[in-house]
Amino acid sequence: MTDNIVKIRGLNKTFIRKTLITRHVEYIYAARNVNLDIPRDSFYGLVGETGSGKTTLGKLILRLIEPDSGSIIFDGIDVTRLSQREIRRIRPMFQVIFQNPQSALNPKQRVKQLIGNPIRFQKKLDSKSVEKEVFRLLDEVQLSAEMAEYFPHQLSGGQIQRVEIARALGLKPKLLVADEPVTSLDASIRGHILNLLLQLKKNREFTVLFIGHDLHIMEKMCDILSVMYKGEIVESGSVKQIFNAPTHKYTKKLVSMRYISD
Amino acid sequence: MSLFKRKTKLSEHTGVERFNLKFLIGGTGFIVLLLIAIFARQLAPRDPIAKFAESQAPSLGKNHLYLKNLSSEPVNIDELRIKIWYRGYKDEANEIILFRNAALQPGEQYNQTFKIRDIGNNGSINVKLTTIAGSDINLAYRFNCRIEDTGNNDGLLSSDLKMESFKNILFIKSGNSACEDYLPRHVFFGDYQGCKIVDHLRGHYILGTDSFERDIISRLIYATQPTILVALCAMIVSLLIGVPIGFLSGYFGGTTDKLLMRVSDTISAFPRFFLIISIVALWGQNILLITIAIGITGWMEPARFINVKVKTLIEQDYILSAVSTGRIWWRIMYHDLLPNILPHILVLAAYGASSAILLESTLSYINFGVREPLPSWGNMLANAFGTGAGSTGLERLWQVLFPGLAISIAVLMFNFLGDGVQKSIGNEDE
Amino acid sequence: MSELLRIEDFSFSYRHRNTTISILKKLDILIFPGEVVGLVGESGSGKSTLAKAILRIPDFKYEVSYKGSIYLNGNDLMQLNDTQLDRIRGNEISIIFQDPLSYLNPMFTIHRQIKEVLKHHEIANGIVADEMIRRCLLNVSFNYPDRIMRSYPFELSGGMRQRIMICMAMITRPKLLIADEVTSSLDALIEKEILDNINRLCSDYGTSVLLISHNLPTILKYANRIAIIYFGHIVEIVHVNNAQKGARHPYTKALFSCALAKVKDGVFPFIEGSIPKPHDVIVGCPFHLRNCPRAIDACRTTLPEMESYDEGSFRCHNPYPVEG
Numbered sequence A: 001m002t003d004n005i006v007k008i009r010g011l012n013k014t015f016i017r018k019t020l021i022t023r024h025v026e027y028i029y030a031a032r033n034v035n036l037d038i039p040r041d042s043f044y045g046l047v048g049e050t051g052s053g054k055t056t057l058g059k060l061i062l063r064l065i066e067p068d069s070g071s072i073i074f075d076g077i078d079v080t081r082l083s084q085r086e087i088r089r090i091r092p093m094f095q096v097i098f099q100n101p102q103s104a105l106n107p108k109q110r111v112k113q114l115i116g117n118p119i120r121f122q123k124k125l126d127s128k129s130v131e132k133e134v135f136r137l138l139d140e141v142q143l144s145a146e147m148a149e150y151f152p153h154q155l156s157g158g159q160i161q162r163v164e165i166a167r168a169l170g171l172k173p174k175l176l177v178a179d180e181p182v183t184s185l186d187a188s189i190r191g192h193i194l195n196l197l198l199q200l201k202k203n204r205e206f207t208v209l210f211i212g213h214d215l216h217i218m219e220k221m222c223d224i225l226s227v228m229y230k231g232e233i234v235e236s237g238s239v240k241q242i243f244n245a246p247t248h249k250y251t252k253k254l255v256s257m258r259y260i261s262d
Numbered sequence B: 001m002s003l004f005k006r007k008t009k010l011s012e013h014t015g016v017e018r019f020n021l022k023f024l025i026g027g028t029g030f031i032v033l034l035l036i037a038i039f040a041r042q043l044a045p046r047d048p049i050a051k052f053a054e055s056q057a058p059s060l061g062k063n064h065l066y067l068k069n070l071s072s073e074p075v076n077i078d079e080l081r082i083k084i085w086y087r088g089y090k091d092e093a094n095e096i097i098l099f100r101n102a103a104l105q106p107g108e109q110y111n112q113t114f115k116i117r118d119i120g121n122n123g124s125i126n127v128k129l130t131t132i133a134g135s136d137i138n139l140a141y142r143f144n145c146r147i148e149d150t151g152n153n154d155g156l157l158s159s160d161l162k163m164e165s166f167k168n169i170l171f172i173k174s175g176n177s178a179c180e181d182y183l184p185r186h187v188f189f190g191d192y193q194g195c196k197i198v199d200h201l202r203g204h205y206i207l208g209t210d211s212f213e214r215d216i217i218s219r220l221i222y223a224t225q226p227t228i229l230v231a232l233c234a235m236i237v238s239l240l241i242g243v244p245i246g247f248l249s250g251y252f253g254g255t256t257d258k259l260l261m262r263v264s265d266t267i268s269a270f271p272r273f274f275l276i277i278s279i280v281a282l283w284g285q286n287i288l289l290i291t292i293a294i295g296i297t298g299w300m301e302p303a304r305f306i307n308v309k310v311k312t313l314i315e316q317d318y319i320l321s322a323v324s325t326g327r328i329w330w331r332i333m334y335h336d337l338l339p340n341i342l343p344h345i346l347v348l349a350a351y352g353a354s355s356a357i358l359l360e361s362t363l364s365y366i367n368f369g370v371r372e373p374l375p376s377w378g379n380m381l382a383n384a385f386g387t388g389a390g391s392t393g394l395e396r397l398w399q400v401l402f403p404g405l406a407i408s409i410a411v412l413m414f415n416f417l418g419d420g421v422q423k424s425i426g427n428e429d430e
Numbered sequence C: 001m002s003e004l005l006r007i008e009d010f011s012f013s014y015r016h017r018n019t020t021i022s023i024l025k026k027l028d029i030l031i032f033p034g035e036v037v038g039l040v041g042e043s044g045s046g047k048s049t050l051a052k053a054i055l056r057i058p059d060f061k062y063e064v065s066y067k068g069s070i071y072l073n074g075n076d077l078m079q080l081n082d083t084q085l086d087r088i089r090g091n092e093i094s095i096i097f098q099d100p101l102s103y104l105n106p107m108f109t110i111h112r113q114i115k116e117v118l119k120h121h122e123i124a125n126g127i128v129a130d131e132m133i134r135r136c137l138l139n140v141s142f143n144y145p146d147r148i149m150r151s152y153p154f155e156l157s158g159g160m161r162q163r164i165m166i167c168m169a170m171i172t173r174p175k176l177l178i179a180d181e182v183t184s185s186l187d188a189l190i191e192k193e194i195l196d197n198i199n200r201l202c203s204d205y206g207t208s209v210l211l212i213s214h215n216l217p218t219i220l221k222y223a224n225r226i227a228i229i230y231f232g233h234i235v236e237i238v239h240v241n242n243a244q245k246g247a248r249h250p251y252t253k254a255l256f257s258c259a260l261a262k263v264k265d266g267v268f269p270f271i272e273g274s275i276p277k278p279h280d281v282i283v284g285c286p287f288h289l290r291n292c293p294r295a296i297d298a299c300r301t302t303l304p305e306m307e308s309y310d311e312g313s314f315r316c317h318n319p320y321p322v323e324g
């Protein structure tokens, strides 16, 4: 597999945080010399402990935050070199589903606006066809059409996550970054979302970067897995390889944990 | 079967989910103030500027006219007629010609009793005295009693002195009043020159007159106009400046943010009052300039607030997801940020208006704002201490009391409005 | 064996815009000394509300009402006034919440905050207290307790803060510890560390635990008995050995099959629909709305009563039969 949709080379990102009272400066290495290749149309998993920089890496790929150094080549284009105007044009190609359903949707917009607005602004369609598209997307993520009129606070966590997915899919992305889409959901709804993602993946052609820390789920969802530890990619390979022969100490611990809880 | 309850329409746009008491009181107060300002002309019993003597209206039925020549020369009057105006239309049929070709010797007094027919309205009647007056006698501000020039130029009232002399010789007295000459200022205090309080009350001076013999209630009512105007316009001006600055600096951060916030900090370092007075001193003193001065010295607080609000909002994932759909920045501001900030802007507007009212009153108090003889609550306060003010403490208090109350109530109403909206935002966040 | 805590016919509701919204409905739970009882359920089912209601921690902005009784060693907590309850809070019953930062005062050092607890309950003072704190911090696997004691909450990571909370809760050697989703924001390794700590301390001190979580594998690992809550009802109480195979209630079965994420034919298991909102009025068993596989006609009309059998109790018209 030589066709990589995302190629990351030597990516660095450091946050500088000053503590309030002591003015003590703290460096947080959220990404340290990250190299990553995501093959086209794969289901790529990224695991790591809390605060290891998974979300940060996702945001860097989407260029929602600026890297300190390094390059991200998306589909042959170096994303880090693009100006704001150019990046805006290619943004619809990579979409994201956020970790926290509470803050993921604008509380002042109805579901139909949430899903429809990106399509309308991006594709410059008239409102009739946007509406049709919204209903089609709602159907695709298995939500009823009457939900189009609801506000986010009237939806449950699982429904919010599905609206998120619909919103992201509306722009027909090539890469979907799913940042822990099920971590904050409870078990009974989790299956819905995971099934939905798997099913969508089957029907459409796009790459998924799936961020998470639950190995059970990762094992079943992903083709390839990378392990992140303190801002570094410490290990990557196919799921089988990582589960059967972990090399890094964190991975080993993680994999051994999996058998305990089983 | 819908398991979900819909919110009301209003709540969607303003975020005001539940009407709380403060919001209700504040809102009602604001609407009442606004209505008073709009309908001040209709509500005020008489002209706020006209002094007592000028505004004595002839009443239906019997009226007395006293005409006395106070000058040292004889006065010839070609014609003196009373024209009745009813709600802006001249009532030709009811014109009364008092006399023609009369001469008044110095010191001579002419007494005439005349009747005004009931013309079937229960509103006020405008009576115009027509003389053979010469040049323009600008008494247009008179409310009930007007003098109209018939255009005949060789009359006696033809120099600058005219108005003065005319005033001196002309005195129409209400038919209902039993009083002689001028009436007292302060209705509720004492009886003056033998007049009973009841009589003055009947003459519509509900709250009495101020030190310049002007009707207090009318002035109070008229004063809502500059107050509301300044409050709303200044608030709008400061929001028009502050909100975009807050939005831009909050959204773009970095140098833009630092620069704009430094500027706002620098301006905030000066006392606001000093800035306003400087502006007024520089460019003159009219209501428009005062409004602008209050407005452009008040944008820092909204700007800072919006800045912080925007900064916290753009950390939210939903803004990031809007960014990730490739939406342009002004669209994100308008579509995604503004609806979330709108309720906070309402709160800022209410508090901004209340501080503008206070500032306007203070400015008028030191005669930097709305100037005499135009009424404003601030300069009404000042009148209590000016020349010709009442001599006793009670009399002064009487003049301070009502404008003071009016200022407090207006400020309170706006604060309530702000609190109310704030509270319902709180409810929503919960 | 006499029970430590007996929750009997307990209901909790609040008034909002002239309607009474009940969140907990006629709960019955027993907790024996030294036992770990897991409380599981979906988001919004009322787990946190129960945790707070036991100690009557006011959280709601609305007028709330409690019905029924909660006996701690035979005396009814609901009959106590606030000062009496204050002696129980943190002393005999401790509680740890999901978000530790909001319960730690950012202005004081850890040492001072823990000492405050000891002083408040008149357990120890001065050097004795310091020594107790040091030992307790060692117990929650801090290797350098002195450094921790000097630091402020914001200097610590989420996992560390959570351990501080445990230390604070356990230093009074309570009879009951309520742990409300203490690890849901943390990853598997830290979760294990924290729960191991709790487990060790509780078995040392003989403390019972009410362990609240929606992470079932965790509950299965640490709890002795599991109570399943759905829409404010306890639908089943089951022994942990029995939980996966021998659960009688359809909801329990469904929940467990989801939680363990066992993929069948490439499909993750899930329960259709979502939990009703507290203000919904539901006739019959609330689970029939979500396509209960064993629903019968009676389920649509009447709410089933709690039934006991020798290994637990459940609330269902048509339970799964006992296996074997």
Ligand SMILES: Nc1ncnc2c1ncn2[C@@H]1O[C@H](COP(=O)(O)OP(=O)(O)OP(=O)(O)O)[C@@H](O)[C@H]1O
Pocket (backbone or CB within 6 Å): A015, A016, A017, A028, A029, A030, A048, A049, A050, A051, A052, A053, A054, A055, A056, A057, A099
């Ligand atoms: N804007 C920021 N400013 C300062 N520090 C930040 C910022 N964003 C993230 N960090 C820090 O960077 C580190 C990595 O954060 P990140 O959110 O990427 O972790 P994560 O792997 O997604 O963790 P989780 O599993 O909890 O989501 C954390 O220590 C975090 O505190």
Ligand SMILES: Nc1ncnc2c1ncn2[C@@H]1O[C@H](COP(=O)(O)OP(=O)(O)OP(=O)(O)O)[C@@H](O)[C@H]1O
Pocket (backbone or CB within 6 Å): C023, C041, C042, C043, C044, C045, C046, C047, C048, C049, C050, C059, C060, C061, C214, C277, C278
């Ligand atoms: N302060 C409050 N005001 C109004 N309703 C509340 C409040 N707190 C909780 N509720 C409602 O009570 C119900 C139970 O909430 P509770 O927090 O106990 O659920 P939970 O089982 O702890 O859920 P989670 O797993 O999300 O923590 C929810 O439906 C919630 O909407």
Ligand code: SF4
Pocket (backbone or CB within 6 Å): C249, C250, C251, C285, C286, C287, C288, C292, C293, C294, C295, C296, C299, C304, C315, C316, C317, C318, C319
């Ligand atoms: S009572 Fe009926 S609907 Fe409810 S769980 Fe039992 S079988 Fe299902």
Ligand SMILES: [Mg+2]
Pocket (backbone or CB within 6 Å): A054, A055, A056, A099, A179, A180
């Ligand atoms: Mg993250």
Ligand SMILES: [Mg+2]
Pocket (backbone or CB within 6 Å): C047, C048, C049, C181
């Ligand atoms: Mg909870």
